[in-house]
Amino acid sequence: MVFKVPRNLPSHLNIKFIKKYLESKDLARARQLFDKISEPDLQSWTVLISAYTKNGQPKEAIQLYAEIKNSRRAIPDKLAILAVAKACATAGDLLTAKEIHFDAMKYKLSSDLVLGNALVDMYGKCKYFEGAENVFSDLSIKDVISWTSLCSCYVNCKLPREALRAFREMGLSGTMPNAMTLSTVLPACSDLKCLNLGKVIHGFGIKNGMEDNVFVNSALVNMYASCSCIKDAELVFSYAPQLDAVSWNVIISAYFSNGECGKALDKFQEMRSRGFKINNVSWNSVISGCIDNGKTQEALELLGEMQQLGWKPNQVTITSVLTASSHLEGWRGGKEIHAYIVRHHLTEDLIASTALVLMYAKAGNLELSHRVFNMMPLKDTVAWNTIIIASSMHGRGEEAVSLFTKMVDSGVKPNSVTFTGVLSGCSHSQMVDEGLSIFHSMSKDHKIEPDAEHYSSMVDVLGRAGRLTEAYNFIKQMPIEPSASAWGALLGACRIHKNIDVGRIAANRLFEIEPENPGNYVLFFNILVTAKLWEEASETRKLMRDRGIRKVPGCSWVRVKNRVHTFVVADKNNDQSVDIYKFLDEIRKKMKLAGLVPATEFVLQDLDGEEKEESLCNHSEKLAVAFGILNLKGESSVKVFKNLRICGDCHNTIKFIAKNVGVQIIVRDSLRFHHFRDGLCSCGELW
Known part of the structure; x- marks a missing residue:
C-alpha cells in the first residue's frame, strides 16, 4: 500500500506515516521515508528499530541504534535501549549486548524493572549468565518476569541446577510463579531427570489452574518422557485441552527417545490427518527420530516425502540425514545430500560441512572427506576433531598428527576429543614417541587433564x-x-x-x-x-x-546394485553361493602356487590341517569380498563392512585378491579401515 506523504512534515507526522507503512508491513518504504527526515527524533529511531527486530532483521536494528549514538543528536532513552536489547536477544549478539548494558548504567536506567528484565532476557538469549546475574542483582524490585528470565537464562546456558536453585529462591522470596515460569524450569527437570520435583511442579500447576496452558503441558510431556515415564507423558498429552504443533512434536520425540518408533510414526500421521500445521521442526523430529533408532530407510523415505510436499530441508535435516548416510546403506543418499548442499549454497554451513566430512570418512572415502574439509572457509574444534578422527580411522597416524599441529597453529583450541582422536592415530601407526609427547602436552600445554x-x-x-x-x-x-x-x-x-x-x-x-x-x-x-x-x-x-555368555557372531555386508547383501560364516544362502566358493577355491590354489600358506593359527578349533584351511574359506569377510568382486560391473573398488575385527588370514587373502584381480578393496572392521591395493594394505600390517 502506498500513502501520499506531504513534504516537509514535522517529525510527529512523519512518525505517523512511518507507522502506517509498518502496519502494512512495508518496511522498505518506511525506511525510505525515515531516511528523508533531515533530523529524525528519538521516537522515529525507536519505532524503526523495533520494526526491524519484529521483521527478523535484528542486525539492521542494532546498526540503527549505532547510528543514534554516532549522530550525537539524541541521547538513547529507556524505550530505545529496550528496543535494541530485544534486537540483541534475537541476534544473540553478546558484544553489542554488553554495550547496551553499559549504556543503561551510563544513563542511570539499569535499575528500571522493565528494562532490567529485558536485559536479563537479553543476556540469557546471548548465553551469558554472568551478565544476567549482574543485572538481576542490581534490581531493587524483582517481579515474576525477573525471576523467570533468570531461570530461562540458566536453562539456555545449560545450567539446570542453577535454574532450579533460582526457582526455589523465587518461591522463598514470596514471588508467585506463573505458567511461563513453569514451562521454563520444567526443561531443567528434564535435563537432570528430576522426576520428583517435576511432579511437584505439575501438582503446583494443577492447583493454581495452569493445567490448560499449552506451553506447560508440552514441557510436562517432555519432562515425563525424559524421566522414562512415557505413560505419564501420554496421559498429560491425551488430557490436554489445547494442543499445538509443539505439543505434537514433543510427544513424537518422546516416543522416539523411548524407542517406540511405531507409536511415534503413528502419532506423526495422526497429527497430519487432524490438520495440525506440520513445520520443519515436525519433519526434523520424525526424520532424526528414525535415524536415532536405526530406521535409516524410513528416514530417507520421509525426506523424499518432505521435499515432494514443498518443504525445504534445513541445516538440522541435512545434518541428521548425513548421520544416517555415514552407514553403507545410505552412501548414495549421502552423495545426493552433498549435491543438495551445493545447489542451495549451503557449503559454508559449518555443521553440515562437518557432517559431510564424517559421512565420507565412514563410507571409506577419506580423499573426499579431506576435500570437503579443505573447502570449509571456517573450521571450529569439532571440524578439526572430525578430520583428525577420520585420518586415524583410516590408519593415517602421521596425517592425524600433522592435522593436530595445524589445528593448534591455526589458533583453534583442542579439547578432550581431539586428543582421543590423535592418540588413536598414533596407536594404529606405532608412533610411540609422538603419542607420548602429545599425551604429556595435554596438561602441560593445553590445561586438559587426561x-x-x-x-x-x-x-x-x-x-x-x-x-x-x-x-x-x-x-x-x-x-x-x-x-x-x-x-x-x-x-x-x-x-x-x-x-x-x-x-x-x-x-x-x-x-x-x-x-x-x-x-x-x-x-x-x-x-x-x-x-x-x-x-x-x-x-x-x-x-x-x-556364565551364559555367547560370542557375538561375525557378520559382513557389501552393497551391490543399491542393495545390501549380508554374510555370516559358512553362509550359503546367497543366490551366487556356488560361484562365491568356486572363486575363493581358485584364489586359494593361486596363493599356494605363489608360496602363500593359509594362516591356520586363526582357526579356533583343534582341527587337522585340511579342515583348518576349509574353515578359513568360510569367513564372512571373504564371502562378502568375493561377492563384491563377482558383481563389479566396471567399478574399480569394493567396499565391505564387518562388525568384528578382520582375522589375519582374511587380511592376507584379501591383499592377494586385490593384486590378483587388480581392484581396490576397502574393508572396515570394528576398529578401522583397511585399504587393499596391489598386494598391500594401508595399515602396514599394524592393525
Whole structure:
C-alpha cells in the first residue's frame, strides 16, 4: 500500500506515516521515508528499530541504534535501549549486548524493572549468565518476569541446577510463579531427570489452574518422557485441552527417545490427518527420530516425502540425514545430500560441512572427506576433531598428527576429543614417541587433564608397538582406576605380540571388571589357541558357558546394485553361493602356487590341517569380498563392512585378491579401515 506523504512534515507526522507503512508491513518504504527526515527524533529511531527486530532483521536494528549514538543528536532513552536489547536477544549478539548494558548504567536506567528484565532476557538469549546475574542483582524490585528470565537464562546456558536453585529462591522470596515460569524450569527437570520435583511442579500447576496452558503441558510431556515415564507423558498429552504443533512434536520425540518408533510414526500421521500445521521442526523430529533408532530407510523415505510436499530441508535435516548416510546403506543418499548442499549454497554451513566430512570418512572415502574439509572457509574444534578422527580411522597416524599441529597453529583450541582422536592415530601407526609427547602436552600445554579414555589410548599406543612391559607399568602407575578399555587395549596387544603371561593378567582383570563382555573371553581364547594351550583354552570357553555368555557372531555386508547383501560364516544362502566358493577355491590354489600358506593359527578349533584351511574359506569377510568382486560391473573398488575385527588370514587373502584381480578393496572392521591395493594394505600390517 502506498500513502501520499506531504513534504516537509514535522517529525510527529512523519512518525505517523512511518507507522502506517509498518502496519502494512512495508518496511522498505518506511525506511525510505525515515531516511528523508533531515533530523529524525528519538521516537522515529525507536519505532524503526523495533520494526526491524519484529521483521527478523535484528542486525539492521542494532546498526540503527549505532547510528543514534554516532549522530550525537539524541541521547538513547529507556524505550530505545529496550528496543535494541530485544534486537540483541534475537541476534544473540553478546558484544553489542554488553554495550547496551553499559549504556543503561551510563544513563542511570539499569535499575528500571522493565528494562532490567529485558536485559536479563537479553543476556540469557546471548548465553551469558554472568551478565544476567549482574543485572538481576542490581534490581531493587524483582517481579515474576525477573525471576523467570533468570531461570530461562540458566536453562539456555545449560545450567539446570542453577535454574532450579533460582526457582526455589523465587518461591522463598514470596514471588508467585506463573505458567511461563513453569514451562521454563520444567526443561531443567528434564535435563537432570528430576522426576520428583517435576511432579511437584505439575501438582503446583494443577492447583493454581495452569493445567490448560499449552506451553506447560508440552514441557510436562517432555519432562515425563525424559524421566522414562512415557505413560505419564501420554496421559498429560491425551488430557490436554489445547494442543499445538509443539505439543505434537514433543510427544513424537518422546516416543522416539523411548524407542517406540511405531507409536511415534503413528502419532506423526495422526497429527497430519487432524490438520495440525506440520513445520520443519515436525519433519526434523520424525526424520532424526528414525535415524536415532536405526530406521535409516524410513528416514530417507520421509525426506523424499518432505521435499515432494514443498518443504525445504534445513541445516538440522541435512545434518541428521548425513548421520544416517555415514552407514553403507545410505552412501548414495549421502552423495545426493552433498549435491543438495551445493545447489542451495549451503557449503559454508559449518555443521553440515562437518557432517559431510564424517559421512565420507565412514563410507571409506577419506580423499573426499579431506576435500570437503579443505573447502570449509571456517573450521571450529569439532571440524578439526572430525578430520583428525577420520585420518586415524583410516590408519593415517602421521596425517592425524600433522592435522593436530595445524589445528593448534591455526589458533583453534583442542579439547578432550581431539586428543582421543590423535592418540588413536598414533596407536594404529606405532608412533610411540609422538603419542607420548602429545599425551604429556595435554596438561602441560593445553590445561586438559587426561581422562580414562586418554590413558587407555596410551596403553594402546605402547602395546601395539610391542612395548608390553611399559604398557603394563603405565597401567599400574595411572593416577585413576584403570578402566576396562585400558585392560582391553593391553589384552589386544598381547594377542598381536603373542604374550601369554601379560595377556593372562589383563584377561583375569577384565573378567572381574566386565564379566558379561564376550569379546574379552574370545580374545584371551584366541591367545591360548595360538599358543596351542588347548586345555586352558577349553577352560576359558567353559567359563563362558557357565556364565551364559555367547560370542557375538561375525557378520559382513557389501552393497551391490543399491542393495545390501549380508554374510555370516559358512553362509550359503546367497543366490551366487556356488560361484562365491568356486572363486575363493581358485584364489586359494593361486596363493599356494605363489608360496602363500593359509594362516591356520586363526582357526579356533583343534582341527587337522585340511579342515583348518576349509574353515578359513568360510569367513564372512571373504564371502562378502568375493561377492563384491563377482558383481563389479566396471567399478574399480569394493567396499565391505564387518562388525568384528578382520582375522589375519582374511587380511592376507584379501591383499592377494586385490593384486590378483587388480581392484581396490576397502574393508572396515570394528576398529578401522583397511585399504587393499596391489598386494598391500594401508595399515602396514599394524592393525
